[in-house]
Amino acid sequence: MMDFLTNDLLLLSDSAVRNAIPLLLACLAGLYSERAGIFDIGLEGKMLVAAFAAGAFSAIAGMPAYDGGWEMGAWSVWIGLGAAIIASTIFSMIHAFASITLRGNQLISGVAINFFAAGITVLIGQHWFRMGGQTPQLREGQRFEPISLPFAESLKDVPIVGDIYYQLISGHNIIVYFGFIIVALTWWVLYRTRFGLRMRAVGENPGAVDTAGISVVKLRYSALIITGILCGLAGAYLSLGTAAAGFGKDMTAGRGFIALAALIFAKWKPISAMGATLLFGMLEAIGNKYQTLDLGFVVLPGQFMQALPYILTVVILAGFVGKAIPPKAGGEPYVKER
Amino acid sequence: MSSTTNNAGRLDAVAPAIELSGISKAFGPVQANKDISMTVAKGAIHGIVGENGAGKSTLMSILYGFYKADAGSVKIDGVPTQINDSHDAIAAGIGMVHQHFMLVDNFTVLENVVLGAEEGATLGPSLRKARKELKRLADEYELDVNPDALIEDISVGFQQRVEILKALYRQAEILILDEPTGVLTPDEADHLFRILRNLKEQGKTIVIITHKLREIMDVTDSVSVMRRGEMTKTIATSTTSPEDLAEAMVGRRVLLEVDKKPAVVGETVMQMKGLSVTDVHGVKRLKNVSFELKRGEILGIAGVAGNGQSELLEVISGIGAATSGEVLMHGEAIDVSKHANAELRRKRGISHVPEDRHQRGLVMPFMTWENTAFGYHNEPEYSGKMGLANQHHMKEDAREKMERFDIRPPNPQLVASHFSGGNQQKIVLAREIERNPDVLLIGQPTRGVDIGAIEFIHQQIVNLRDAGKAILLVSVELDEIQALSDRILVMFDGVVQGERLPENTNEGELGLLMAGVDPEANS
Numbered sequence: 001m002m003d004f005l006t007n008d009l010l011l012l013s014d015s016a017v018r019n020a021i022p023l024l025l026a027c028l029a030g031l032y033s034e035r036a037g038i039f040d041i042g043l044e045g046k047m048l049v050a051a052f053a054a055g056a057f058s059a060i061a062g063m064p065a066y067d068g069g070w071e072m073g074a075w076s077v078w079i080g081l082g083a084a085i086i087a088s089t090i091f092s093m094i095h096a097f098a099s100i101t102l103r104g105n106q107l108i109s110g111v112a113i114n115f116f117a118a119g120i121t122v123l124i125g126q127h128w129f130r131m132g133g134q135t136p137q138l139r140e141g142q143r144f145e146p147i148s149l150p151f152a153e154s155l156k157d158v159p160i161v162g163d164i165y166y167q168l169i170s171g172h173n174i175i176v177y178f179g180f181i182i183v184a185l186t187w188w189v190l191y192r193t194r195f196g197l198r199m200r201a202v203g204e205n206p207g208a209v210d211t212a213g214i215s216v217v218k219l220r221y222s223a224l225i226i227t228g229i230l231c232g233l234a235g236a237y238l239s240l241g242t243a244a245a246g247f248g249k250d251m252t253a254g255r256g257f258i259a260l261a262a263l264i265f266a267k268w269k270p271i272s273a274m275g276a277t278l279l280f281g282m283l284e285a286i287g288n289k290y291q292t293l294d295l296g297f298v299v300l301p302g303q304f305m306q307a308l309p310y311i312l313t314v315v316i317l318a319g320f321v322g323k324a325i326p327p328k329a330g331g332e333p334y335v336k337e338r
Numbered sequence: 339m340s341s342t343t344n345n346a347g348r349l350d351a352v353a354p355a356i357e358l359s360g361i362s363k364a365f366g367p368v369q370a371n372k373d374i375s376m377t378v379a380k381g382a383i384h385g386i387v388g389e390n391g392a393g394k395s396t397l398m399s400i401l402y403g404f405y406k407a408d409a410g411s412v413k414i415d416g417v418p419t420q421i422n423d424s425h426d427a428i429a430a431g432i433g434m435v436h437q438h439f440m441l442v443d444n445f446t447v448l449e450n451v452v453l454g455a456e457e458g459a460t461l462g463p464s465l466r467k468a469r470k471e472l473k474r475l476a477d478e479y480e481l482d483v484n485p486d487a488l489i490e491d492i493s494v495g496f497q498q499r500v501e502i503l504k505a506l507y508r509q510a511e512i513l514i515l516d517e518p519t520g521v522l523t524p525d526e527a528d529h530l531f532r533i534l535r536n537l538k539e540q541g542k543t544i545v546i547i548t549h550k551l552r553e554i555m556d557v558t559d560s561v562s563v564m565r566r567g568e569m570t571k572t573i574a575t576s577t578t579s580p581e582d583l584a585e586a587m588v589g590r591r592v593l594l595e596v597d598k599k600p601a602v603v604g605e606t607v608m609q610m611k612g613l614s615v616t617d618v619h620g621v622k623r624l625k626n627v628s629f630e631l632k633r634g635e636i637l638g639i640a641g642v643a644g645n646g647q648s649e650l651l652e653v654i655s656g657i658g659a660a661t662s663g664e665v666l667m668h669g670e671a672i673d674v675s676k677h678a679n680a681e682l683r684r685k686r687g688i689s690h691v692p693e694d695r696h697q698r699g700l701v702m703p704f705m706t707w708e709n710t711a712f713g714y715h716n717e718p719e720y721s722g723k724m725g726l727a728n729q730h731h732m733k734e735d736a737r738e739k740m741e742r743f744d745i746r747p748p749n750p751q752l753v754a755s756h757f758s759g760g761n762q763q764k765i766v767l768a769r770e771i772e773r774n775p776d777v778l779l780i781g782q783p784t785r786g787v788d789i790g791a792i793e794f795i796h797q798q799i800v801n802l803r804d805a806g807k808a809i810l811l812v813s814v815e816l817d818e819i820q821a822l823s824d825r826i827l828v829m830f831d832g833v834v835q836g837e838r839l840p841e842n843t844n845e846g847e848l849g850l851l852m853a854g855v856d857p858e859a860n861s
Contacts (some may be wrong), residue, residue, distance in 0.1 A: 194456040194464075201442045201453050208440040211404065212454025212504075213425030328443070336404060 010167040012285045017172065018242070020281025021179045022047065022234045022252075026259035027266070027273045028186055029230035033092075035190070035268055036223035037203035037329040038099055041110035043231060044256025045117030046091045050084035050235020052121035055135035055247030056128060057083035058240055062142040074141040080240050085232030091117065092228030093221075100220045103333030114256075122249050135239070135247040144173035144241040175237045182230070186270040199223055203327035206334040216334050234259075254310065261313040264324045283308040353416025355380040355512055355543035356401070361410035363396055370396040372567045374410070378560075383534060383544045385554040385575070388564030389587055389788035390759050394547045395437070397564070398514050402434040403427040414512070428454075433505020437516040439497050441489045447500050448472070448485040451507050468507065475506050479536050480529070495526035502533065512543045519553060523642050524816060524849030531557045549789075551580040551594075552817070563587055588790045598800045601824040604633030607777055607808040608654075613663035613674070615649040615832075623649040625832040626663070631777065636799065636809045638823030638840075640816055642852055646832035647812045648693060651781050654810070655690040656680040657698070667777075684713055689770035691763075693781030693812065699766040700754040707736035707750040710769045739768040744794065760791030767795060771802060778802055781812040796822060816848060830854040 026043045033040040058080025063069020072079055091113055098109040122133035129135055152170035155162040190196040198219055202209045206216045234255075239247045258280055266272035287305040294300075356378040363371040370393045378384040388394045400407045403421040412419050414430045421427050427434075441450050448468055456464040469485055476482045481499050489497060498518065505513055515534075519527040534544055534557060548554060554561050555575060562572040563586040571586050584592045608631040615624035624646045631637055639647050652658030654665060659676035666672070667686060673679070683690070692698035700709050711720050711732045719735075722728030736750035743764045745757070754762060763783065770778065783799065784792045799822060803809055813819050819826055820840050828835045828851035836851045850857050 192461055194459050194461060197449060197453060197456065197461060201445065204442045204444060205440065207436075207438075208442050208450070208453065211402075211424050211434065211436065211440040213403075213423065213428045214454050 008289075010163060012282065012289060014168050014171075015285040015288065016278060016281040017168070017176065018281070019284040020277045021176050021241075022237050022255055023259045023262060023277040023280055024179050024183070024274060025175075025230050025234035025237065026256055027262045027277050028182055028270065029227045029234065030260055030263045031186065031268055031270060031273060032199070032223045032230070033227040034263065034330055035203045035327055036199050036220050037206060037327055037332070037334075038096070038220060038224060039106045039110065039331045040095065040227060041107060041257075041260060042091070042095055042113035042117075043259055044252055044254065045110075045114035046088045046228065046231035047235040047238070047252045047256050048114075048117040048121055048250070049091055050088035050232040051238040051251055052125060052135070052235075052247045053087035054080040054084035054236035055138070055239035056080075056125065058138055058142045059129075059136045059246070062139065063136075076142045077138075077144055077240055080142070081233075081236045084236035084240075085229050088232035088235060089225060089228030092224045092231065096221050096224040099333065100217055100224075103335065106331050106333075118250060121247070125247065125249075133249040138240065138245040142240075143245050144175060144237075146171045146173055147177070173237075173241045175233060175241050178233070179237075180274070183270050183274045190270060195222070200327075203329055206329050210334070210336065220334075254313075258309055258313050261316045264326075265316045267324050268327065280309050280312065283312060352380055353413075354378060355382075355415060356545070357413035357416070358397075358401070359411055359413075361397065361400060361412075362408050363393075363400060363405060364408060369567050371400070371407070374564075374567075374569045376562055376569060376572065378543060378545060380415070380543055381538060381541050382559045383538055383546065383557055385558035385561040386545065386547045386564060387549060387551065387554055387561060387583055387587060389549065389790075390786050391788075392564040392587070393567040394564050395516055398434065398516060398545065398547055401427065402432060402514060428508050428510075431509065431511035432514065433502075433508060433510030433512070434514040435498065435501040435505065435516065435518060437520065439494075439501055441497055441500060443490040444488060446486050446488055447483050447492075447503075450489060450500055451485075451504050455508050471507055472503060475503055478540075479506070479533055481506075481533060494521045495523070495529070498522070498530065499533075510542070512545070513537065514545045514547070516547045517549070518546060519548065519550065521643065523852045524845055525853050527553075550817075551583050554583065555580060565589060584789055588788070590790075592789055592793055596796045596800060596821045598822075599804065601635050601803065602806075603635045603824070604806060606630045606632050607667065609666040609669075610650075610654065611664050611666070613650065613653055613665070614661045615646075615653060615658065616661045617649075623832050624653070624660070627829075627832075627834055628663075629827060629834065629837075631808045631810055633808050634803060634806050635824040636803050636811055636822050638819040638826045639810065639812045639829055640819045640826055640848055640852060641814070641829035641835075643814045645829045645852075647814075647829055648781070649832075650829075651690070651693065651779055651810075651812055655688065655692075655779050656683040657690075657692075681713065681716070684773070684775075687776035689773055689775035689778050691766050691770050691778070691780040691783065693785070695762055695766050700762060702755040703753055705751055705753055706740065706745075706757075706765060707733045709754050709765055710736040710739050710750075713769070714773065739765075739772055742772075743768040743798075758788065758791075759786035760788045760795075763787050763795060764791065767798060771798060775807065777808045777810070779810045779812075782814065783811070784813075784815065784818060816845060816852075820845070820848075828852055 026047055030040050030043050058076045061070045061072040061079040062076035065071050095109050095113055098104040099106040125133045125135060149170035152166050156166045190200065198209060198214055202216055202219045209219065210216050238251055244251065262273060262276035262280055266276040287308045290305055291302040292299055293305060354377045359375045361371050361374040374397060386394045396405065399405045401412065403424045403426050406422065412421055419430050421430060448465055451472065452464050452468045458464065472485050481503055483496055483499050483503065518530060522530060538544060546558065558575045560572065560574050561583065563570050563583060565587055580594060584594060611628050613624055613627045614622065616622050627650060641647050649658060653660045653674055656678040657680055659678060660674040664671050665674050672686065696702060701712065714720065715727065720728055720732055733750050740748040740750065745761050745764045754765065780799065783795050787795065799809060811822055823840055826838045826840055828848060830852060831854060835854060836856060838848065847857050
């Protein structure tokens with residue numbers, strides 16, 4: 001029993017956290033956008049360009065000069081992160097321009113962003129690196145390394161508490177910790193600040209915001225800038241913070257859509273979003289650890305285990321998990337009525 | 339309190355609260371406001387009347403910075419003021435209560451009041467201050483609202499108070515109300531007028547937009563009349579009459595009373611027995627409603643919107659299903675289950691003019707000749723060769739209907755959305771009445787319809803009654819119910835709260851019934 005706790009459960013939880021972080025960041029990104037009344041199915045595309053920009057720029061920044069690199073050393077990873085945030089924010093602003101300024105259809109704009117991202121990343125990647133759309137393997141200084149929290153080594157042998165601290169809490173990279181801080185920050189912004197109040201209001205009834213003398217357009221653009229930044233972090237985590245250590249074609253693998261499902265599951269609330277994405281992360285961890293699962297009466301094949309997060313996504317989106325009421329003004333461009 | 343009223347010299351010295359000069363505004367080819375000048379004295383209640391589309395709301399939206407005027411200038415308290423957006427208007431001390439409330443439904447009252455008037459980046463201090471201020475305003479102006487209630491949980495009367503509180507919290511000196519009584523019970527409307535008089539006594543200036551002339555006479559000091567984007571007259575209320583105002587609004591003499599003979603009531607045509615409707619959320623919308631409808635009578639259903647009248651119409655017309663109960667026509671049961679078919683209802687002689695003509699009465703982007711055939715398009719007269727529609731006949735038929743119902747412009751090729759509210763309603767009426775039905779179900783016949791057309795529509799309904807048809811009239815306008823009905827049922831919270839004859843009741847009693855109080859039970 002002790003063995004199961006220390007080895008299996010802790011390792012599973014540890015891996016659930018790692019899997020959940022990109023989902024969590026994307027989910028929070030979607031939360032800002034949708035709470036402000038702009039539906040965003042382009043989370044996937046934004047994560048993908050961010051992952052590519054992070055992988056590409058971190059690689060270039062760290063390369064020796066004779067390879068055309070910038071020899072930035074340990075700064076490379078931060079260059080990568082910055083590039084990811086900028087790329088994703090540009091994409092977010094395209095979505096903002098289409099859906100706020102031009103009052104276009106938000107779903108179509110989102111689909112376009114996903115397709116554009118899938119194509120452009122491979123195109124530029126192939127042109128720059130000639131590796132079939134991949135970016136070069138990242139080395140030390142070009143990727144985020146695990147951080148050992150204080151006393152992790154010395155507490156390691158304390159039963160249970162020490163195990164949890166060493167295995168589960170310590171030893172993640174900085175984006176993981178940052179992700180959890182953003183959950184708390186988002187809650188505070190949403191419910192305790194002027195910006196949060198106005199943002200929630202603009203997603204429910206933009207007319208109320210407009211007649212209160214506040215610009216609907218500025219407010220929605222601000223929200224989508226935050227969406228861009230958070231998607232940038234999510235994408236950067238994939239190429240700079242995981243074992244992949246580099247960008248690979250279509251590496252987001254539907255995580256943007258899973259994040260969207262988690263957002264609906266969480267009813268657009270930040271703390272619930274954390275819970276929902278951790279659940280998805282756990283399912284992915286189980287799928288990876290138990291290639292096949294023998295339940296005694298039936299043996300579940302590996303493919304089924306791998307598909308668990310996607311199955312849950314379908315179940316949630318089909319509305320089996322209670323009624324989720326989206327922000328009322330979501331998807332509707334704001335036009336002053338006559 | 340004002341000793342200046344008798345002193346003409348000093349009165350002139352007080353600058354008017356609002357002075358508009360030469361305001362013009364066009365939306366594309368439509369000139370909504372033409373060179374409008376208007377002055378409202380400080381501390382007055384000023385009414386603006388006019389038909390739908392006369393430009394009242396546009397004018398006030400310009401004053402509130404919601405639209406930008408193409409030309410003209412605004413002075414507030416004698417000071418030239420540039421109002422570019424609502425923010426400027428609020429800064430100039432102007433507050434507006436919109437016809438459709440600008441509230442966030444899932445916010446508390448407090449959050450709605452604070453929205454846009456926060457002090458500092460965090461909410462805590464603003465909310466604490468607003469809570470205190472709301473208490474003070476509540477005591478001062480009879481504006482009690484629970485600050486922690488969610489907007490979606492309170493009645494429209496209370497929602498309107500929140501809108502007024504929002505304006506007062508922003509220290510508005512001028513309050514504009516756009517059609518404030520449209521959604522209120524007579525009792526709530528009286529309370530609103532008490533609040534407005536109270537505000538006036540505190541020196542606030544109030545502008546009230548309405549199409550209800552009685553309210554104008556009751557509550558205002560002066561009144562402006564608008565017609566087709568122009569301001570046709572401004573006059574002290576005490577020197578005018580509803581008839582004069584109506585004439586100024588329409589441009590001709592109109593009959594405010596409905597001209598009708600006593601009803602000749604015949605045998606029962608329809609019986610509703612224990613109708614109940616439970617909606618998808620499990621809420622009971624209609625609770626065991628029974629009544630009879632007879633030939634040659636207009637049965638009016640009064641009530642504040644949302645008390646089950648819509649569900650009742652839906653069940654009888656075959657659009658919605660009853661959870662239990664039955665409907666008999668000539669003693670024979672008709673289908674009220676979810677398999678009910680509105681087309682079959684029409685074949686049995688039940689015509690329906692729906693409450694929401696944009697959603698259910700018309701297909702807005704379709705042409706008039708299509709709209710005048712819808713619902714009856716399978717009738718043999720519209721069928722041509724090889725199962726195709728007989729377009730030629732449909733157009734001719736539409737042309738005749740447009741002529742008989744004076745629908746302008748009389749062009750069957752125009753799409754429904756091209757017409758004014760009154761003409762749209764006439765298109766629906768023409769389609770349903772010309773079928774010569776035994777029963778006419780009609781919901782909100784004159785909502786959004788101008789006075790001239792109201793007169794015509796009322797006359798058509800009375801004519802149909804005099805032809806021995808049974809008419810079920812649902813309206814939230816109590817005046818309309820009283821003017822037209824031969825018998826009145828009042829609905830409240832899904833039940834028939836009471837039945838009255840129009841000659842034996844009055845507005846006060848009906849108002850109480852509409853609010854769920856049975857005056858007889860108390861006496």
